[in-house]
């Protein structure tokens with residue numbers, strides 16, 4: 432539990448070796464606070480004391496916010512595990528609807544570019560088509576039940592299982608990202624090709640910061656944000672932009688032109 436300020440088990444009290452300074456995180460390794468903030472404090476302080484200020488800060492934060500229970504609950508949530516792929520009440524395929532039918536993400540996730548929260552569509556959105564298409568598919572029975580006045584499930588929402596979730600003490604906003612040239616793909620992978628959605632990235636603090644420090648590696652022209660098949664090489668071959676030769680130049684150019692400066696201060700993500 433994060434509010435324990437005692438020396439963690441296994442940490443040598445004196446004379447412990449400094450941990451290697453981890454600069455790059457792979458998406459599968461969830462970094463800990465101590466390698467996110469490698470410190471060069473004097474060796475005679477045991478390493479665990481280096482994270483004390485952070486622990487104190489976050490404890491104050493969580494006590495103030497009354498989210499201590501949430502902390503314990505989210506200690507190792509499934510929703511922070513890469514590959515998490517729960518079964519859904521209706522076997523909904525993004526590949527069929529995006530790649531085959533050609534729908535834009537915003538047709539269903541209609542708040543993603545206007546609000547912090549990205550909604551999952553209501554039954555009415557599905558019904559627009561499925562009152563006409565695949566009318567007898569057994570896979571769509573739960574949908575038909577919800578649209579049938581005589582059925583006990585009439586009007587109830589479909590209970591989609593949530594896959595991505597950051598802990599409650601983290602502030603995250605979708606619109607602030609997609610309207611600044613960050614594609615769904617950077618954070619969710621190739622959803623357009625998924626038969627069943629799974630978690631592609633670990634959503635850890637180290638992962639957020641990795642991009643906040645070098646957003647140029649992810650920035651793309653705004654009109655390509657919802658195109659998950661975007662290929663920057665192809666884009667450059669088709670569009671000539673002054674002073675831009677490589678895909679790296681393109682990222683740097685967009686960053687400069689839009690003055691993109693993602694925050695790295697604690698308060699931006701933990702208010």
Ligand code: HEC
Nearest residue numbers: 523528534535536539591592593594595615619622623628
């Ligand atoms: C026809 C409607 C529809 C379209 C179009 C659509 N989605 Fe979805 N999306 C859903 C539904 C329904 C769910 C919940 C069920 C599931 O996870 O498969 C969902 C779930 C998701 C999730 C997981 C949500 C969670 O629980 O964490 C992500 C991420 C996502 N969609 C991204 C996208 C992206 C990116 C696009 C565009 C390339 C897109 N979707 C297009 C209907 C749609």
Ligand code: HEC
Nearest residue numbers: 521522523527532552556557559560564565568569570571
């Ligand atoms: C714009 C129209 C449209 C919307 C909106 C739409 N679908 Fe579909 N859906 C289709 C089409 C077209 C197919 C493919 C039909 C085919 O291949 O024969 C399909 C196929 C499916 C299938 C496969 C059916 C089977 O038996 O193979 C499921 C399940 C499904 N959709 C669920 C949903 C759900 C759930 C939603 C709402 C979140 C939704 N669809 C929204 C057009 C739509």
Ligand code: HEC
Nearest residue numbers: 536540543549550593595596597603608609613614615618
């Ligand atoms: C910068 C990273 C990032 C980008 C870009 C991004 N997402 Fe997300 N998405 C997240 C995170 C983090 C969560 C979990 C948020 C939370 O817990 O509030 C999430 C959650 C979701 C959910 C689940 C919300 C719910 O309440 O069930 C959906 C749906 C979703 N994203 C769709 C999209 C779509 C569609 C796009 C592109 C148009 C997109 N996201 C772009 C990081 C991102």
Ligand code: HEC
Nearest residue numbers: 602603604607611617639642646649690691692693699700
């Ligand atoms: C792939 C790159 C990328 C990832 C991953 C990413 N961000 Fe960002 N973030 C950005 C960019 C770009 C901006 C916009 C900066 C600007 O407008 O100058 C931004 C802005 C923000 C802001 C300031 C805008 C606002 O909403 O107040 C917050 C807070 C934020 N991100 C939180 C997060 C969190 C939390 C995560 C991880 C769960 C995350 N970000 C992951 C690129 C990213």
Ligand code: HEC
Nearest residue numbers: 485489597601634635636637639640643694695696697700
């Ligand atoms: C760009 C967004 C972002 C910024 C900036 C940020 N954090 Fe976080 N932080 C997160 C996310 C997302 C999580 C939850 C995921 C995780 O545990 O890695 C988190 C988790 C934490 C935790 C819990 C860690 C654990 O392992 O339980 C602490 C403590 C924390 N942050 C402290 C800080 C402090 C102190 C700062 C400033 C030096 C900071 N954060 C800056 C996004 C951010």
